[in-house]
Amino acid sequence: MKSMIAVLIMTAVLAAGGIWYMNKLSDVSEELSEINCEVREELENRRYKNASQKIDELYRYLDEEERYFEAFSDHEELDKIRMTLSELEEYTNAGAGTEALAKTNVLEFLFEHLPKNYRLRFENIL
Amino acid sequence: MxxxxxxxxxxxxxxxxxxxxxxxxxxxxxxxxxxxxxxxxxxxxxxxxxxxxxxxxxxxxxxxxxxxxxxxxxxxxxxxxxxxxxISGEPSIVIYDGVIIEKEMRRLRFNINDLLEELRLNNCHDISDVAVAVIETSGKLSVIPRDHARSVTVEDLGLTDVRSEGLPCTVISDGELNETELKRSGKSLKWLKDELKKNGIDDMKDVFIASVDAEGELFIQKKGEG
Structure with a gap:
């Protein structure tokens, strides 16, 4: 009976943790995508200084939420985001609009991809 | 690191x-x-x-x-x-009344060598001595010997004054008194101390192990004795 109680508690903790993590990941992904869209808008209008400020905002937000990803997701995914973000920052500072825009596209894909792997879907189970 | x-x-x-x-x-x-x-x-x-x-x-x-x-x-x-x-399957009878059930052996993919090995491990050397042999769900073989091949029991011998072999109570382990075990043995602390004194031990810390058997007899081994 003790084992059953322990198992029920573990099930409840894992289920609650799973739901919380999926929601958290979706929220963070949405927020990151939103800031990334703002970066893209600034780049399209060739306002590189504003774009650079938005990139800093992306960095700050990512730093705040990083621990959640590191605790549950593959660290490689986060490394890819950081590398692309670093490239975007350099292209923006150098005023290379086209390259910077390409990097925002890559980031958009990576941000959207974050929660996709963890959603309770048949494709993900398979 | x-x-x-x-x-x-x-x-x-x-x-x-x-x-x-x-x-x-x-x-x-x-x-x-x-x-x-x-x-x-x-x-x-x-x-x-x-x-x-x-x-x-x-x-x-x-x-x-x-x-x-x-x-x-x-x-x-x-x-x-x-x-x-x-989930676990069911036990299978592979020998009944001294006869190997081949059909069951084939179904379990259990060859004769495996069976003989398991029988030897169960101290059974002759298949004709086996009344029933069962392969349990864990894969182990349980053997019930025929009446003529089984060990003699106290009941067979009709003995009445038999020394009982219950689980001994380890009252002192590595110099430390185990009060729960002492209580289970039905003896008092005073009795234990008296017994230790009789054996020339003043301090429990000098005892490596002391146990009381089902007959109430005390076994003592001092530290450094073994």
Missing amino acids: FIIMIRTLILYISVIFSLRVMGKRQIGELQPSELVVAIMISDLATVPMESVNIPLTAGVIPVFTLVIAEVITSFLCLKSRKVRRI
Whole structure:
């Protein structure tokens, strides 16, 4: 009976943790995508200084939420985001609009991809 | 370096906790489902142990999920005979009245050499001495010998004054008194101290092990005696 109680508690903790993590990941992904869209808008209008400020905002937000990803997701995914973000920052500072825009596209894909792997879907189970 | 050590310790504690939750049967007699869980747990725990790129939770969550599945399966097996039959199978009789049941042996893919080996391990050297041999769900062979081949029991000999062999109570272990065991033995602390004195021991700390058997007799081994 003790084992059953322990198992029920573990099930409840894992289920609650799973739901919380999926929601958290979706929220963070949405927020990151939103800031990334703002970066893209600034780049399209060739306002590189504003774009650079938005990139800093992306960095700050990512730093705040990083621990959640590191605790549950593959660290490689986060490394890819950081590398692309670093490239975007350099292209923006150098005023290379086209390259910077390409990097925002890559980031958009990576941000959207974050929660996709963890959603309770048949494709993900398979 | 330290990260790997800490991660290993966390996983070690998680696996021990998991095995404790799964119960004692998990460590001894393994049923098919338990064997699967034991193999999977050991493998799952080593992956995040080795690579710091994989989050620790990637090892801990599957281990706990397996524990949940195993405990629920055991619970269902306990409650339902049907589930028990599906998960663990049923014991199979391979020898009945000294005759090997070939059909059952073929079904279990159990060859004659395996059977003879298991019989020898059960101290049975002649198939004709076997009344019933059963392959249990854990894969072990249980042998019930025929009347002429079984060991003589106290009942057979008609003895009345037989020394009882209950579980001895270890009242002192490594110089420390075990009050629960002393209470179980039905003896008092005063009695124990008197007995120790009779054996020339003034302090319990000098005793390596002392136990009281079912007859109430005390066995003492002093430290440094062995």
